[in-house]
Amino acid sequence: MSTAVETASSAVIVAIDGPSGTGKSSTSKAVAAKLGLSYLDTGAQYRAITWWMLNNGIDVSSPAEIATAAAKPVIVSGTDPSAPTITVDGEDASGPIRTQEVTSKVSAVSAVPEVRTIITELQRSIAAGAEGGIVVEGRDIGTTVLPDADIKIFLTASPEARAARRSGEVKGSDLAATREALIRRDAADSGRKTSPLAKADDAVEVDTTELTLQQVIECVVTLVEEKRTAA
Ligand SMILES: Nc1ncnc2c1ncn2[C@@H]1O[C@H](COP(=O)(O)OP(=O)(O)O)[C@@H](O)[C@H]1O
Ligand SMILES: Nc1ccn([C@H]2C[C@H](O)[C@@H](COP(=O)(O)OP(=O)(O)O)O2)c(=O)n1
Numbered sequence: 001m002s003t004a005v006e007t008a009s010s011a012v013i014v015a016i017d018g019p020s021g022t023g024k025s026s027t028s029k030a031v032a033a034k035l036g037l038s039y040l041d042t043g044a045q046y047r048a049i050t051w052w053m054l055n056n057g058i059d060v061s062s063p064a065e066i067a068t069a070a071a072k073p074v075i076v077s078g079t080d081p082s083a084p085t086i087t088v089d090g091e092d093a094s095g096p097i098r099t100q101e102v103t104s105k106v107s108a109v110s111a112v113p114e115v116r117t118i119i120t121e122l123q124r125s126i127a128a129g130a131e132g133g134i135v136v137e138g139r140d141i142g143t144t145v146l147p148d149a150d151i152k153i154f155l156t157a158s159p160e161a162r163a164a165r166r167s168g169e170v171k172g173s174d175l176a177a178t179r180e181a182l183i184r185r186d187a188a189d190s191g192r193k194t195s196p197l198a199k200a201d202d203a204v205e206v207d208t209t210e211l212t213l214q215q216v217i218e219c220v221v222t223l224v225e226e227k228r229t230a231a
Pocket of ligand 2: 019020021042043044046047106107110111137138139140141185189
């Protein structure tokens with residue numbers, strides 16, 4: 001499988017990775033909007049395939065069943081950072097992919113190599129088609145999907161900060177339970193054999209624990225602009 005993604009020479013490719021709640025989605029959307037780039041949420045694609053499996057009677061505790069079904073759903077991602085979209089077989093999946101049921105199953109589905117091969121190819125073709133450049137966020141973008149990205153950022157934050165951010169989004173959620181679920185998902189995503197959650201050797205690590213979202217956005221915009229000026 002070729003990993004090289006050819007885009008127009010002026011097109012910048014930004015890879016933003018990190019665990020849940022570090023600010024990948026909010027930062028990536030804002031940076032893309034500010035710099036006029038496209039935006040791709042790869043976690044939404046893994047959530048979408050998981051949602052399809054759950055809706056279609058696939059036993060998600062069986063890697064073999066998941067592998068056999070992996071090529072069936074048609075997943076389409078819209079890459080406008082001000083209105084990102086995701087459909088599965090033509091149906092809007094943006095709401096249902098955020099349910100607790102999908103969140104609790106997505107690590108198991110995304111660990112299956114056949115799923116990763118299909119979704120990785122889709123991600124590379126979207127990046128290659130983004131003529132003005134793109135910000136791609138996920139877990140393995142800098143290491144596996146786009147190893148030649150112009151800029152790689154790895155966002156981190158303490159589990160406490162991440163759990164507080166996540167539970168702030170859901171009214172009445174239990175902070176301790178959210179923290180435990182995050183830590184479990186981190187372990188599954190970092191521990192899988194095929195392209196685990198990991199910082200690329202050449203990624204810039206940004207610890208967002210003590211930073212506001214605005215500060216993180218400014219930091220990433222500066223890094224991208226410095227890179228563009230140097231190129
Ligand atoms: N630096 C930050 N400080 C405070 N809250 C933040 C920060 N970054 C993101 N958030 C908030 O935390 C939540 C999770 O952020 P999100 O961008 O979805 O993270 P990720 O994509 O890494 O899971 C969102 O509600 C977001 O507004
Ligand atoms: N590039 C990626 C992106 C996400 N995944 C998997 C692992 C993650 O736990 C799930 C969901 O990712 P998502 O970014 O939506 O998760 P959060 O919203 O940050 O909680 O998908 C992956 O394996 N590889």
